[in-house]
Amino acid sequence: MAYVSAEARREQLIEAAVRVIAREGADGATTRKIADEAKAPLASLHYCFQNKENLLLAVFAQLSEEMPVSADLSEAEDASLGHALELCLTGAMRWSVENPVRARAMIEVTLWAERYDPELSVGFYATFLRSSEAILSQVDVPLSGEELQSVLRVTMGLVDGLSLQLFSDGDKERTLRDTATACAMLKAFLNESARETA
Structure with missing residues (x-):
């Protein structure tokens, strides 16, 4: 051997x-x-x-390193928070569509942590929140800290929900269409929030 x-x-x-x-x-x-x-x-x-x-x-740890949850906006024409979140959400869902076994394993390990060590599960999500800091340093953030954290958690929830739908129906094209819809909804919310604070 x-x-x-x-x-x-x-x-x-x-x-x-x-x-x-x-x-x-x-x-x-x-x-x-x-x-x-x-x-x-x-x-x-x-x-x-x-x-x-x-x-x-x-x-x-291996899968969280692989999943793209950040974006480089240094040369982007649109350096808004909405565009940054769109790139992150789309990148994460493309990864899930292209790597369904790995995406399913990520969800399973997260659920395992939630069942057996809820603190660890919270830590898993904190890892994703920390990874968003690189994106946020590249954009003008028109939200308060609490509002921003809420938008980031909702974005992570969208990744989880869209991934679960992908696992249940296996329709990759629909998942990507639904991802585009989710991005449009996030951007509309951010645009409305910007108008309210102006």
């Missing part, structure tokens, strides 16, 4: 966990099933991650 470095084995196990979690849910993704999917000894999973919880955290 060929030698596999610990780092390569970690990557194999994370990828296997993504597939098993997407197929069977986080609760159904036992360490044995994940090791079998990776064609790796169960002992190597415990060596690399110690336990299932650490592996699920590694899955979340």
Whole structure:
């Protein structure tokens, strides 16, 4: 049997966990099933991650790095908050459409955290909120801090809801059309808020 470095084995196990979690849910993704999917000894999973919880955290970290939740507006003609949120929402949903197994695993791990460690689940969402700071530094934000946080949470809720619809009906084109509708609604809300504060 060929030698596999610990780092390569970690990557194999994370990828296997993504597939098993997407197929069977986080609760159904036992360490044995994940090791079998990776064609790796169960002992190597415990060596690399110690336990299932650490592996699920590694899955979340990997997927959250992959999902595009920011946008570079440095050369954009429209550097408004609405346009920034549109780029982020569209990017996240295109990623979900192109990577349905990975998107499903992300949702499953988030639901697992909510069931077993609600504080951790809150931390997962805080990670996405922090990632939006890079976008917000590029735009003029016409909202108070509380209003902005609400808009960001609603945007994350749109990603979750649109992803769940994608998983249930599998209609990728409809998901992208619905994403465009959601973006238009967000921009209309922001335009109305701007008029009210003017």
